[in-house]
Amino acid sequence: MTTRCDPCDPDRLRLFAEDRLPPDDMTAIEQHLEGCASCREWLDRFVVDDRWLGAVRRHLHDDPTV
Amino acid sequence: MDDSSDTQRSLIVKLRDPADTAAWREFVAIYEPLVYRLARRKGLQDADAHDLCQEVFRTVAGAVDRWDSARGSFRGWLSRIARNLLINFFTRRQFQFRGSGATSVQEFLEAQPVDDPSASALVEAEYARHLFRWAANEVRSQFAPTTWEAFWQTAVEARPADEVAGELRLSVGAVYAARCRVLSRLKRRIEQLGDAEAIFHEAEA
Numbered sequence: 001m002t003t004r005c006d007p008c009d010p011d012r013l014r015l016f017a018e019d020r021l022p023p024d025d026m027t028a029i030e031q032h033l034e035g036c037a038s039c040r041e042w043l044d045r046f047v048v049d050d051r052w053l054g055a056v057r058r059h060l061h062d063d064p065t066v
Numbered sequence: 067m068d069d070s071s072d073t074q075r076s077l078i079v080k081l082r083d084p085a086d087t088a089a090w091r092e093f094v095a096i097y098e099p100l101v102y103r104l105a106r107r108k109g110l111q112d113a114d115a116h117d118l119c120q121e122v123f124r125t126v127a128g129a130v131d132r133w134d135s136a137r138g139s140f141r142g143w144l145s146r147i148a149r150n151l152l153i154n155f156f157t158r159r160q161f162q163f164r165g166s167g168a169t170s171v172q173e174f175l176e177a178q179p180v181d182d183p184s185a186s187a188l189v190e191a192e193y194a195r196h197l198f199r200w201a202a203n204e205v206r207s208q209f210a211p212t213t214w215e216a217f218w219q220t221a222v223e224a225r226p227a228d229e230v231a232g233e234l235r236l237s238v239g240a241v242y243a244a245r246c247r248v249l250s251r252l253k254r255r256i257e258q259l260g261d262a263e264a265i266f267h268e269a270e271a
Contacts (some may be wrong), residue, residue, distance in 0.1 A: 019250035059198035
């Protein structure tokens with residue numbers, strides 16, 4: 001028996017954002033994002049709040065060596 | 067900043083063995099750009115800044131077995147070495163050009179407090195910057211060029227995912243996945259080095 005996961009589940013989206021899902025689940029969410037604007041918005045908000053994104057922009061922007 | 071994490075400390079301990087070329091290579095890759103930029107900001111020309119880097123590393127090689135994490139951070143110790151060697155450099159120049167450069171040398175020496183927070187802060191900021199760029203160069207080769215580009219355009223350039231997807235001929239979902247995967251890989255690589263907090267300490271300073 002298989003169980004269907006709610007693709008809009010914030011916990012799963014968080015795991016997707018952190019690249020911590022199995023490959024099949026990553027692919028499933030990747031496909032789900034094509035048609036789900038609210039999940040895309042959720043991910044955008046999640047990433048913006050991530051201090052790592054700020055660090056990426058601060059340290060890699062305008063770097064010709066990368 | 068906590069730069070006494072296990073990984074960082076283990077690298078520094080390895081430097082006590084001059085034959086450990088892998089450790090020295092990693093150390094130089096991380097710290098040479100820091101010392102070089104510090105030297106340039108203090109007014110040294112390119113060749114002199116490179117010479118100073120070599121002097122700093124020679125000094126570290128000769129004294130690293132005496133560094134004690136209980137007495138302060140490694141980068142604090144390194145910035146003091148660099149500062150002292152900078153003073154030596156300007157002192158030598160004063161001797162060589164006595165009568166012509168004395169004023170600027172004197173000004174430099176007088177501007178250097180015994181404990182130089184600006185030099186330390188500069189080393190910390192440069193370290194954080196270099197750490198991220200080093201990790202990016204390491205991680206980039208692990209992804210397809212379009213995946214890296216999707217990450218770069220959305221994460222670094224802050225462009226909308228749908229716009230980037232159109233340009234790269236990827237699905238929007240693939241662009242989101244690229245951003246998440248590369249960002250996570252960068253994060254893990256820096257965490258493996260054991261000094262992730264350096265990045266955020268620098269940002270908060």
